[in-house]
Amino acid sequence: METEIFLLWLAVAALVLTGLAGTVLPVLPGVSLVFAGLWLAAWIEHYEKVSGFIVILLGVLTLLAMGVDVLATALGAKRVGASRQAILGAMLGTFFGLFFGILGLLFGPFAGAVIGEFIARGGWQRATAVGLGTWLGLLFGALAKIALSLTMLGVFALAYFI
DSSP: OHHHHHHHHHHHHHHHHHHHHHTTOTTSOHHHHHHHHHHHHHHHTTTSSSOHHHHHHHHHHHHHHHHHHHHHHHHHHHHTTOOHHHHHHHHHHHHHHGGGHHHHHHHHHHHHHHHHHHHHHOOHHHHHHHHHHHHHHHHHHHHHHHHHHHHHHHHHHHHHHO
């Protein structure tokens, strides 16, 4: 029984750590994995240290983080009048940027949005402005996901240890 509990706690750690990485890596459902790990931890303890109410609160924070991420990206792109091609380009740039490490993650979405906007409407100056706006939206979305994930960990820790 102790081995099973140890393995479950190992799964908690793996889910939370992978989730935290996923808040900046767009391929992973970061905040959802953090929530899954925290829910598993509450379940292991039979919801005695972390109540069902706290788990629901963590679920609400998860949904909020997901919504803020989509909204920030959309607002960043909309604010500069990005075309659908620019948004698709940013998504493709993000995906292909994964293969080039942190620099790829930073510059891939920008390059993809610029190329997409240039194909859609032409003009490098406009395409660059759209790329920057779209990239800033992605950046603020990622920062919001990180902040809300850390808030979730804080709420869980307070409930667990107090």
